[in-house]
Amino acid sequence: MAPHFLGIVVAAALLASTNAQSFQRLGACPTFGCVFPPDQTDFLAGQFFDIRLEVHAPVNGSEANGGVPDPNFTFSITKDGSTQRASTYFGVAEPTLERWNFTWYEDLFARDAGSPSVVRVTSKAYRRVALYEAGEYTATLSYNNGTKTTASWLVRDLATVRRTKNVVLFIGDGMTTNMITAARLIAHKSVNGRYQSKMQMDKFPVLGHQMTHSLDSFITDSANSATALYTGHKSTVNALGVYADSSKSPFDDPKLETIAEIFQRLTHGGVGIVSTAFIADATPAALTAHTRDRGQYGAVVDSFLNGITNYTWTNWTGPDVLFGGGAEQFFPGKTSFQGKDYYKAFAAKGYNVVQNNTALQAASSESKTLGIFSVSNMAKWLDRNVYTKNLVGNKDAPDGKNGSATDQPGLKEMTLKAIDILQTRNADNGWFLMSEAASIDKQMHTLDYDRALGELLELDDTVKASIARLDHLGILKDTLVLVTADHGHGFDVMGSVDTKYLEAQEDDRDKRGAIGVYRESGLSQYTNPNSESGPSSNASSVNNSTGLTFTDGTYFPSNWDPRYTLFSALGADPDRRENYQVHKNGPRKPASNSTPDDYVVDYRDAVTGFVVNGTLPISEAQGVHSLTDVPVFAQGPCQELFGGVYNNIDIFFGMADCLGLARDKL
Amino acid sequence: MAPHFLGIVVAAALLASTNAQSFQRLGACPTFGCVFPPDQTDFLAGQFFDIRLEVHAPVNGSEANGGVPDPNFTFSITKDGSTQRASTYFGVAEPTLERWNFTWYEDLFARDAGSPSVVRVTSKAYRRVALYEAGEYTATLSYNNGTKTTASWLVRDLATVRRTKNVVLFIGDGMTTNMITAARLIAHKSVNGRYQSKMQMDKFPVLGHQMTHSLDSFITDSANSATALYTGHKSTVNALGVYADSSKSPFDDPKLETIAEIFQRLTHGGVGIVSTAFIADATPAALTAHTRDRGQYGAVVDSFLNGITNYTWTNWTGPDVLFGGGAEQFFPGKTSFQGKDYYKAFAAKGYNVVQNNTALQAASSESKTLGIFSVSNMAKWLDRNVYTKNLVGNKDAPDGKNGSATDQPGLKEMTLKAIDILQTRNADNGWFLMSEAASIDKQMHTLDYDRALGELLELDDTVKASIARLDHLGILKDTLVLVTADHGHGFDVMGSVDTKYLEAQEDDRDKRGAIGVYRESGLSQYTNPNSESGPSSNASSVNNSTGLTFTDGTYFPSNWDPRYTLFSALGADPDRRENYQVHKNGPRKPASNSTPDDYVVDYRDAVTGFVVNGTLPISEAQGVHSLTDVPVFAQGPCQELFGGVYNNIDIFFGMADCLGLARDKL
Known part of the structure; x- marks a missing residue:
């Protein structure tokens, strides 16, 4: 794969940043008091972790509450009915208070309108702590004069004896x-x-x-x-x-x-x-x-x-x-x-x-x-x-x-x-x-x-x-x-494709007639079933076009380019053309863009095929x-x-x- | 579902009759001598089955061999080195010879040209036999002066003692x-x-x-x-x-x-x-x-x-x-x-x-x-x-x-x-x-x-x-x-859809912007996560629109029509329109046809959505x-x-x- 693909591969995850309902203020934090690790967390006894607390005060948007985050919040750990301040429980110094702001969009309409919601934050972080005793814990963040966010934590009762080397x-x-x-x-x-x-x-x-x-x-x-x-x-x-x-820093989470x-x-x-x-x-x-x-x-x-x-x-x-x-x-x-x-x-x-x-x-x-x-x-x-x-x-x-x-x-x-x-x-x-x-x-x-x-x-x-x-x-x-x-x-695979027939059709709708489903899927042509019979010699197959031989129980197709190929699909795609043939000249690039957020069929890809419009946002270059x-x-x-x-x-x-x-x- | 759907549901399996590489003469019969049960068959000891033998003589097509099927074929069973005529082995009368013709198409080009291949057949059937001894058997059909089709059969060595009632x-x-x-x-x-x-x-x-x-x-x-x-x-x-x-009869197989x-x-x-x-x-x-x-x-x-x-x-x-x-x-x-x-x-x-x-x-x-x-x-x-x-x-x-x-x-x-x-x-x-x-x-x-x-x-x-x-x-x-x-x-499900945003867009490509992937998939709205918190009361949920209540560990969505729905796909479809909303007026019908083999988007379906062209043959009314x-x-x-x-x-x-x-x- 050419180096320029590096950015694109990552883009799928990194750049899909502004669609639909992750328009939530912060994951795992539906209220204004946030505890990480959040409610319903399990731990390995003795595993190191950090704790991050945040108190949110939205300045605008549907949740606006004055924009003044509580700097006096407290955090405690309850175990077996006994509650202690977290700094006491973990034997660490009380962390210093941090402050920052961040913005988010409530939904796609807000994004289109350029109307972000601004949130002011007070925060503390407890670094490198651990829980050693198996059982249930309750972590409680108290803020805004008595509002509480509680998190149920469970330290699993696992073996300390090693069973595998x-x-x-x-x-x-x-x-x-x-x-x-x-x-x-x-x-x-x-x-x-x-x-x-x-x-x-x-x-x-x-x-x-x-x-x-x-x-x-x-x-x-x-x-x-x-x-x-x-x-x-x-x-x-x-x-x-x-x-x-x-927070702004990607290194303080x-x-x-x-x-x-x-x-x-x-x-x-x-x-x-x-x-x-x-x-x-x-x-x-x-x-x-x-x-x-x-x-x-x-x-x-x-x-x-x-x-x-x-x-x-x-x-x-x-x-x-x-x-x-x-x-x-x-x-x-x-x-x-x-x-x-x-x-x-x-x-x-x-x-x-x-x-x-x-x-x-x-x-x-x-x-x-x-x-x-x-x-x-x-x-x-x-x-x-x-x-x-x-x-x-x-x-x-x-x-x-x-x-x-x-x-x-x-x-x-x-x-x-x-x-x-x-x-x-x-x-x-x-x-x-x-x-x-x-x-x-x-x-x-x-x-x-x-x-x-x-x-x-x-x-x-x-x-x-x-x-x-x-x-x-x-x-x-x-x-x-x-x-x-x-x-x-x-x-998934839904059938087979007669690539010779597909190529011979001139009309996009006619090309779809090359696809065979159910009984018409036939058998796999990739393993050359017609060249062999019976149960013998299954550990060896030869690709006539490349001379590739697989022996000793090594199993790969002997022919990657048969007439009848797989009718496969991904279910979430950009616009693309499909001819269902192997891409011999290197990894496929189905869509390309002339403007940054508008991917269309790449004219060089699968040229004998028919066009299928995608269902993904047009800013997506590839499947998800x-x-x-x-x-x-x-x-x-x-x-x-x-x-x-x-x-x-x-x-x-x-x-x-x-x-x-x-x-x-x- | 209205009664008229009956035919269509079945049609998917029955009518997909003429595509791609099931253009094989007869399944499990790559040569001119056919044995059913075929090679590589396993049996339960004592299970009744019929045997069908066929000898094929293609009249025309690429396999044409004169069109005279051998009426003198023989069939034998070998077990532990001992070979017997099948009628002897099973203790039944030698079946009478049957004859018929059938036709098939070698591929889609032959079908389009209306050029079927004609095959003449001689056949026998042994009815209601069984194999009782566990182990390997070889069934051999000899025809055309010594050509053989052999089938390896295995009677599995299974329990005769019952372990479940x-x-x-x-x-x-x-x-x-x-x-x-x-x-x-x-x-x-x-x-x-x-x-x-x-x-x-x-x-x-x-x-x-x-x-x-x-x-x-x-x-x-x-x-x-x-x-x-x-x-x-x-x-x-x-x-x-x-x-x-x-054979022609669907009741003699x-x-x-x-x-x-x-x-x-x-x-x-x-x-x-x-x-x-x-x-x-x-x-x-x-x-x-x-x-x-x-x-x-x-x-x-x-x-x-x-x-x-x-x-x-x-x-x-x-x-x-x-x-x-x-x-x-x-x-x-x-x-x-x-x-x-x-x-x-x-x-x-x-x-x-x-x-x-x-x-x-x-x-x-x-x-x-x-x-x-x-x-x-x-x-x-x-x-x-x-x-x-x-x-x-x-x-x-x-x-x-x-x-x-x-x-x-x-x-x-x-x-x-x-x-x-x-x-x-x-x-x-x-x-x-x-x-x-x-x-x-x-x-x-x-x-x-x-x-x-x-x-x-x-x-x-x-x-x-x-x-x-x-x-x-x-x-x-x-x-x-x-x-x-x-x-x-x-x-599969690839994300979520903001149905409100989708509906508000006028252009088909803009509508795709309503789809949220990865982080933007957000959380399921079907179980009303925002109306409840914490681990309690999970066994009871109420649908506000219908008054539907689920209790006692019965789990169904409490809201089938949330704003943020699932972005789902099947991967093999007819032409259709997608708005990703529940079909409130009864089971969906995505495509319809004005001529028998040309299905297009049904104009009544998902009217607020965008059009997606299918990849299936246009004769298919539905997914496969x-x-x-x-x-x-x-x-x-x-x-x-x-x-x-x-x-x-x-x-x-x-x-x-x-x-x-x-x-x-x-």
């Missing part, structure tokens, strides 16, 4: 059950309705569903959902490891200690972070960063190395493994933190630095290792393996010198090396690895379903190879393996996330904790329980 | 995980991202995913998938309890004994069939009907009462309970079987016949009971409970006299009565109940998401009430309860099914059989295993 958390970003079904269809041969091979995920003994909604909106982004998965706390879109407050931080602090075990995204992207970032603005990429990379530096926090000593893209935050320049060279900064702290797959494979497993393999997001499986000419000319070499990053590892190569390093360095203390297939999401955003499904199949292949490696290392029984997602996209619960596949110690239906925060609590991370004292 | 199989027709997520959002109150109540399905201890694809296409319809769920055999779209052969037939034959237990569809519709029909044409509604109803009459088959004595709509197959006339009065026919066989909810509630639990409550599909939950004026004037009274069926039970009322009758009559032998929420599917087809989600919530409420009733009767621990679906639709795996929720004896990911046929084998239905001899 290692955890591998695979995240298929944006991956849904629907996508897994489609990936299976194109990669695994079926005879008379019976698949002749299985996805690795299909073999996991325990299946769960997790709910992905936000604290204050029912659709999440990857920052917010990663925060839930890693901290056990739901947050707000764009927030990494914090609750979002209303109330923080939440992450599974990586807790694990390293308590066990001194190793942490690995692997992603096919630019490594400052939300899903890897949320393991160490604490900001409500996921766009602070430079600061995110600094946090990987140095942890939190503006407040007292966990003493973070860096991950053992950090592999991904996003070289623009590493070589010195405008997009790195304070213009610094982070390759040098990591090397100065003892990291082995690698920048291509050859070096990665040759790297020792003894050292902490930084592997940055491209500018922006890494190349897609489909481009690395089938349409390889697309790797050339992207000026995305990780040294920042405008060469092409043609020697990039895939998720499998990065993950296997990460396991080797983590195990070599942490045979005693164990380790935690997060491995993200980031571009399932990124390619779903741009309606490039072939590339997205290629990334999903690469994830499944990575899971399979990782389990084999864990087994080879003799640690499979000591390792909890989870495969899940952070949110969905509204993707969806509501659906996402699957959780679990195997290993504590697998039974991950069956059934639960909230995304329960993934954190399950991992923490299995690792025995609860602490009843500091 | 009763089975309740709930089918949410067309229900996906995505829909469950959306239903939860609108019916269950959330505080700061924590639901204050759960769906009943969310409480089930075991979760699975089942793959729904067909034998010969990757998208299924409800007939085909019901056949898989009830017989353990994948089949073809529109086929009920048979494999689809190429090779049959497969269903779970209802096997259960009644072997245990003499009771069978209950409940659906909110017209009762001859595919999902209820597939329990007793055997035809490749689901449109044979009259014959389906006859099969409920009399079983199979044209061949020797299971001696079927009728269900104890048959509840649903579809009166037009019961009162005498053009749409009943041979013009007969099936109310009378059922009564003559001892059935108590009821036609409204009052009579249903008053009915004794001692008698076999037929309850038919409307013409066509039954009224939707939303119309029965909120927009009740829509029940008037539909001329759908079950007596066929053009009154309105205003006193219809819901799925819950029907299911609870069914349980009472089944338990009263079968306390010793146990019972099997299938209860279908049919209109999740039907309302998804017409893009009426509010009604579809209302039906889903009614299903969940029914499951909850049924579990309570089973517990009250003291049989909960003796009853396997499954909640699953037969296929999906590509539905999708590929996605669907969830399975299990509790009770053998629940552990239903975790993880598996094929839809495994639901049959799991139920049969739990009921101990395998037999090693007749």
Whole structure:
């Protein structure tokens, strides 16, 4: 993917800023007194967190109450019938009072009229506190002469005994059950309705569903959902490891200690972070960063190395493994933190630095290792393996010198090396690895379903190879393996498309006649069913056009460009043209704009297809996330904790329980 | 729903007859020799089935081979190295040779050119055979001087010992995980991202995913998938309890004994069939009907009462309970079987016949009971409970006299009565109940998401009430309860819509600006979050406009018409207009046609909305099914059989295993 895509990918989450009913003054704060962590919050015993209190006084708008926020509010903690001032309870100094103003729009009409509501705020923050005793707490903010905001907090009664030595958390970003079904269809041969091979995920003994909604909106982004998965706390879109407050600074929001931080602090075990995204992207970032603005990429990379530096926090000593893209935050320049060279900064702290797959494979497993393999997001499986000419000319070499990053590892190569390093360095203390297939999401955003499904199949292949490696290392029984997602996209497959017929029709409405539904969907042409028969030879398939061969239980389509393709859709799109064929010349760009907020069909995309008008606001360049619960596949110690239906925060609590991370004292 | 919809609902499956790559000569038969059951088939030991053999000789087209089909083909069964002629193996007379011709189109170009391929056929059928010994079999068809088609058959080694007394199989027709997520959002109150109540399905201890694809296409319809769920055999779209052969008659296809037939034959237990569809519709029909044409509604109803009459088959004595709509197959006339009065026919066989909810509630639990409550599909939950004026004037009274069926039970009322009758009559032998929420599917087809989600919530409420009733009767621990679906639709929710803003915009592209994504999705307005606070009182909510009150753990939206609604989509649609508001005047009809195969926006639908062009063929009046795996929720004896990911046929084998239905001899 060309570097210029970087901004657009992020834009989907960051710039959708002024529509519909998030016209709320502040998330999780329906009254004028705000407590973060808010009502209905669960905690791991001993987990560090900050508390932010805000008292709001709207100056204008429908809630206007004089505009004078109470500076004399008080805050107390009640436990087992005993109430104490919070500063007393936590044994900290009373925080100093802060003041600021912020503005918001009550609705779209107010936005169109340019009529913001102004709110004046008084606030305090308690930094790095923790609750150690399991049970229920009541946090009470008193303000405006006796008005109260109460928050029920629960410290879960979890194990302090460790049941797993290692955890591998695979995240298929944006991956849904629907996508897994489609990936299976194109990669695994079926005879008379019976698949002749299985996805690795299909073999996991325990299946769960997790709910992905936000604290204050029912659709999440990857920052917010990663925060839930890693901290056990739901947050707000764009927030990494914090609750979002209303202050101006993106670096003073109330923080939440992450599974990586807790694990390293308590066990001194190793942490690995692997992603096919630019490594400052939300899903890897949320393991160490604490900001409500996921766009602070430079600061995110600094946090990987140095942890939190503006407040007292966990003493973070860096991950053992950090592999991904996003070289623009590493070589010195405008997009790195304070213009610094982070390759040098990591090397100065003892990291082995690698920048291509050859070096990665040759790297020792003894050292902490930084592997940055491209500018922006890494190349897609489909481009690395089938349409390889697309790797050339992207000026995305990780040294920042405008060469092409043609020697990039895939998720499998990065993950296997990460396991080797983590195990070599942490045979005693164990380790935690997060491995993200980031571009399932990124390619779903741009309606490039072939590339997205290629990334999903690469994830499944990575899971399979990782389990084999864990087994080879003799640690499979000591390792909890989870495969899940952070949110969905509204993707599904509804039939097939005769691309030859579609192309032969001249009229847009006639082209729709190429689509076959129900019985007329026929069978998948991606696995060449007509070239083989019977149950044999299913582990090997050859792509005649590229010579690609898959053996040894590696499952990818043998033909990405059959006559009969999948009739897929996302359900929330910009204007675009559809011809339902693989995009051979690189990742898809369905819509483009001549004025900033008016995206229309990109004239270069799917030229033989028909035009479909989108339903999204015309300011959206690409598809958006969806509501659906996402699957959780679990195997290993504590697998039974991950069956059934639960909230995304329960993934954190399950991992923490299995690792025995609860602490009843500091 | 008005009676005239009957044809359209079915049309989606039946009439999508000439698109794309089902241009295959005959499903599961890629060569000129066809064996049904085909290669890769599993059997329950002792399950009755028919065998159909066909030898094809194409007269013209790309496969033309002279057009003379071999009349001297032979068929043998190999088991443990020993091969016997099939007639010898099964101890039946050699079947007589049949001959016919059929035609098909090789692709859409051939169809447009009016150039069918003609195939001549020789065939034999072995009727009502069974395999009793567990293990692998090879069935071999030899034709054309030594060409062979072989089929690997496996008789699964399942329990003959019964582990559950009763089975309740709930089918949410067309229900996906995505829909469950959306239903939860609108019916269950959330505080700061924590639901204050759960769906009943969310409480089930075991979760699975089942793959729904067909034998010969990757998208299924409800007939085909019901056949898989009830017989353990994948089949073809529109086929009920048979494999689809190429002969003209829809009543001579090779049959497969269903779970209802096997259960009644072997245990003499009771069978209950409940659906909110017209009762001859595919999902209820597939329990007793055997035809490749689901449109044979009259014959389906006859099969409920009399079983199979044209061949020797299971001696079927009728269900104890048959509840649903579809009166037009019961009162005498053009749409009943041979013009007969099936109310009378059922009564003559001892059935108590009821036609409204009052009579249903008053009915004794001692008698076999037929309850038919409307013409066509039954009224939707939303119309029965909120927009009740829509029940008037539909001329759908079950007596066929053009009154309105205003006193219809819901799925819950029907299911609870069914349980009472089944338990009263079968306390010793146990019972099997299938209860279908049919209109999740039907309302998804017409893009009426509010009604579809209302039906889903009614299903969940029914499951909850049924579990309570089973517990009250003291049989909960003796009853396997499954909640699953037969296929999906590509539905998801991607955000919210400010309907007031949308309505105020004049331009179609401006209207899209009303849609809020990510943080701007905000919170669900359907549960009136602003009218309540804290975790209390979550079991009671009041709709101010209708006075509707839900208490005692019954969860439905308290407001179906909030300002901020769900931004939902199906992903495969006809042309339509979208304003994202509830359709207050009755079930939605998004598209209409002036010429038979050209559906455009219905000018009466969603008039304040904006136009979106569909992607489906313009001959489609409504949305279509999708590929996605669907969830399975299990509790009770053998629940552990239903975790993880598996094929839809495994639901049959799991139920049969739990009921101990395998037999090693007749």
